[in-house]
Amino acid sequence: MKRAKFKSLDAINKQVLKSRINIIMLVIFILFLVVIIRLGYLQIVLGDTYQEQVENAQYVEINQSVPRGEIYDRNGNLLVGNSSEQAIYFTRHRNMSNFEIMDVAKELSSYLTMDTDSLTLRDKQDYLINNYPNELKKIMPEQVTLLENGGISQDSFNEEAYEQVDEEFANSILSEEDLNTLAVYVTMVSASELNPVIVKSEDVTDEEFARINEDLDELTGISTGLDWQRDYPHGDTLRTILGEVSTNEEGLPRELVEYYQALGYSRNDRVGKSYLEFQYEDVLRGKKPQVKYTTDKSGKITGEETIQEGKAGDDLYLTIDIELQKELEKVAEHHLLSIRKLAEDIVQMDEGRGNIDYTIIPEYIDTVQLVVQDPNNGDILAMVGKQINEDGDIVDYDYGTLTATYVPGSSIKGATVATGYQQDVFEVGEVVIDEPLYISSDQPRASFFNTDSRVPVDDQRALMVSSNSYMFKVALGLLGLDYTQNMTLPTDIQQAGYDLRNGLNQFGLGISTGIDLPNEATGLSPQLDATDMLNLAIGQYDTYTALQLSQYMSTFANDGKRVQQHLAKEVRSSDANEKGAVIKSYGTNVLNTVDLTNTEIDQIQAGFYDVFNTHDQARDMYGTGWDAYHELEPKAAGKTGTAESFREGEAVLNQTYLGYAPYDNPDMAFSIIFPTLPGTVPFFPAQYMGQDVIKKYYEIYYGQDEESLYKYDASEFYQELDYGKY
Template sequence: MELKRAKTKSLEAINRQVMKSRINIIMLVVFLLCLVLVFRLGYLQIVKGDEYQEEIANEQYVEINQSVPRGEIYDRNGNLLVGNASKKAIYFTRHRNMSSGEIIEVASELSTYLDMETENLSLRDKQDYLIRMYPEEVGELMSDEQTLLDNGNISQEQFNQELYQRITDEQISGILSEEDLNTVATYVEMVNARELNPVVVKSDGVTEEEFAEINESLDSLTGVSTGMDWERDYPYGDTLRTILGEVSSSEEGLPRELLDYYMARGYSRDDRVGKTYLEYQYENILRGKKEQVKFTTDKSGEIINREVAKQGEPGDNLYLTLDINLQLELESLAEHHLTSLRNMAEEIQQRNRGTGEIDYTIIPEYLDTVVLVVQDPNNGDVLAMVGKQLDENGNIVDYHYGALTSTYAVGSSVKGATVATGYQNGVIEPGETLIDEPLNFAGNTQNISSFFNRSGQVPIDDQEALMVSSNVYMMKTALKIAGLEYYDGMSLPTDIGEAANTFRNGLNQFGLGVSTGIDLPNEAIGLSPDLSNSPGSYLNLAIGQYDTYSALQLSQYVSTIANGGNRVGLHMAKEVREGDANENGAILQSFSGQVLNTVGFSPAGLSQIQAGFYDVFNTHDTSTDRYGTGWDAYHELEPKASGKTGTAEASYNGDDVLNQTYTGYAPYDNPEMAFSIIFPHMPYTVPFFPAQYLGRDVIDKYYELYYEQAPVEPYQYDTDAFYARLSYGSY
């Protein structure tokens, strides 16, 4: 029998079969995975979808102001004027839907760890706590109303309103313990918190023990956290505190008077902001960038997660034009001169009570103020701003803002602007001579004259008119601007309005009677009453006896003369630097004085006015034996300085007084500093009280600090020497 050979698969066929099986397995696995994914997606969407959607809805990005300090403030040399002192703080974050009842429960527990300030609690706060926590005691105090409430005859609101009217502090003190009051104080800080926005419960005086115990109990204190807060720190104490400004507290938030202003700029009600002066002026620079936080809450609104999405950043640092060393030295000088002059007035008053030798009214109490400004005349940098006053007890108090906010008639100091206005209107030429003589007008019972020349006729040019402070030269110039030439017995026109406007425009070019451009709020512009029917006042305007000006305006005025005619805007800010804890940060912005206008001097006119100012401080004309009005105090300065003095008659509390003013610049031929000084309400005497020595001391101090010259002792007033010079006479 024939046998058949069995068929065998080739190797290639076997490999194909294995590959096919593997592919089928892979496809099955992929199918099963897809099936699982489909079921999982269905579960997430259908079963868990609402839950996840709620979680998404419960996540919020919230900007908060926790621990974001403001930028610091420095002087021009990098000396810290305003810094930040960190301090421990206790915070509370109200979760969503958290009721006042829940908050009071947390406050009750938290208050066991904190010693709160309770003296300033309002009666209403204590009454509300009484209603909530002591219903039985309230029912006893208001038994009739309680019966009405229980019977439904009055509402709870009506009951509460009656309680607010009847329950007194004395009654409450018999019910609430010190622990209760501590809880009320804690609750008050917490209850006004907005949802998911931390508020400070306590930051002043948090002790190490309080901080540690609360940290250990955070798990049981819903919404409570610990951290760091800050407060403004002033290395130089009260120096310039008013000008540096104030910042609102964490409890105050946006000040009520500035609420609309800041809310319109995107602030929150509990933001800490600049309230006054530089802190307010440069709020946008000094404010920090708030921390951005993502909160996640559960269904009940309780916070279950907190994630910092963006770190907060401190504000940028502001560098000022002020030199704090110069400021402190000038404050000391201002105090020395003010107290010395007051003492001199008191000594003379006391002496005259016994002798009756002097016919002047000297009221020492009126001599209570001095303001002064020092600036760079070329760029508007304010180097120092000083104001000092003597209070009713004779104690020195700061009045630095007076240089900005107080205005006075300043007298002859403005005569440089008068001469320049005459040039510009073509009524006098540089070097022109006019006759200084007593002026006699129809209907005027008293002649008007210059102090240096009471009776004669003295030919005098513009330069010497400034040197000896000729009233007549200035008034004749003002008459010319009005289209009039002086003659004896002439009548003055009743309508002088157009000329007054022209004249004031001339003064305005120097900064007199207009804003200086200073980067501070509340600048006083001064008084400029209508002159349409006041020709006599118009003439007084020409000698600084009518309109009022501030020390800042006087400083800008003399700086305009010093620098050749550019009225440069004054400014306190020098530059903005990026905050850096270790070193000066990068410069982000620089400030320089803007030229507000240029006075149209001819070279000859400018030279005449500058020469006149030089003569005021330095010249004794031996041929006429005439002295510059500032010669006594200033002629020994080296390098030489230039300037102008002024004395304005004024009234204070119904008594005659003098405002004495001094303004100048140094060195005279290359000015680096300009200054103005105002002593209002000085005794009405001849000679004038010798207050101009403060100006000399100011320049000497500048030379000491910037030129490294040897220190010069401040001027020492000698009552005996001055008393001997007082003489009978009048203006």
């Protein structure tokens, strides 16, 4: 029997160790193989992709200030320009901490004097926490000790400090140098990496600019350049309509952050935030330069290369005629102040005589609005709004022409007549009896020119004398009714109410005009009953803007074509030396054509002509605008309106004057609103403003001689009030 062989313990251990080493070597080999395969995949398969990403990471569209496009009027007169100013910029390096930024701020603050008024209490509290622990220990010793011993966190300590440090304490500790440093820091700390922000641009002195330029190598991330500010050669003229641009400090306005960020803007971009600057932001904004940065391992910028130069925004040319605008502002101010003065004089005269049985409150005469446009293409030539404030000063209210709505009165009766034609209520030239209407459960209704008789009028004469009775009968016809004394009105007027409102809408009343501005009001259109419908037919129910009334009158002047109103005429490329090339033009856009025959249009136009120009001596009938307009050459046409309203419980009148000229070939249309005038008979003679508007237009566009503006005579007008003359 053979003896069994046994390995020694030492041999066994060696064999196990060898096996383990082999396994380890195999694992290492496999790992190396995986790494090699992975590196090969990254370099060969994805190499180009990663190289592109690396390159792209160095290309940054920086927030270097570039000028916005300029805004001009229709004749090339500058309305909004740019003025350049010296600016100090800061660019945050990659991985740059807030503490490092504070070090730069402390250094830069010795060169600059900053405005510190906008610093918040939180800014000051944070500065105290980081720089004045001993001073804080005096008012919160327990918390400082706990922080030093690790008993509370820094966040908890900060929250306690925010509670205990008030404005008075902060100001007692912080010196002017501290506040100046803090103001520099606050502007710098908001910067994103590799994206320059302006530290200071307003009132940078030549000395500050020169000193910083000399020491740029010592100021980390600091550079110098130019910034721009909007400049307004015509002062406050159209200032609101032109719009606002956000400041460097503001960046994207809070209420527009989401809107602009969705379009790819950065939070600190300067943007248009109202009216034309907002509406045409895509045109006016400049294109930022693209820069390729080179950084070292720490993220510090070591070099930069401009890949694409920045470009100023394109220029916007408006339909506005700034000469006409400024002249009509003078006209509006003259009439507003003169009518206010007329009211004051009448009140003073009546205190001695006591003959007038009307409530006249001069302070209510505080607003006038005017729109002038080309009726053929929708060009807005002038938008004028004026108000008298509580101090008695005239202030601009141009934006009221599209945001404020009023009950207009009889000026919209042309649309009522047109609706009557379309709904087969009356035919052209059909004679209707103007008479007081007695309707069950309603007050008697009559025309102002005829309060107690039966007078035959056709459509043309109804417009001339502003017959309420004719318009009431149009409304009754829409309800399928003929007038009978003491008749009862139906309760179901849904279809008839729709037909009447739709008839007004087709002329732009109660709907958007299409104006290229934000915040346009379309007016109030409350629910109708049958009585309300009668009021709507004479302009005593729904409310409209001056822009809507101008579009309405323009539609008749343009033979039934409702044209979109617009302020933009064209966009041109920016050129510092001359007009740039036209990039885009804004032409005529017909929104709808009113369904009327030529005969029907002509008949309403003839009625508008009579309003301004006809005195029927045989019947002793005057057009309601005859006094002010009949001497104009070339002749004009239009419609007047007076609506009853209330202000602070007192009865007042909204007066509207609409027209177009010349009558035979109109190239201007206008609307005037004088709200809350005294409720007197005769009305306060604001219609003379319309006369002066047309004269001023003829002077500028037709070369007619300049005429003085209408002067109101309190003595003459007092007699008319006393005797009730119309």
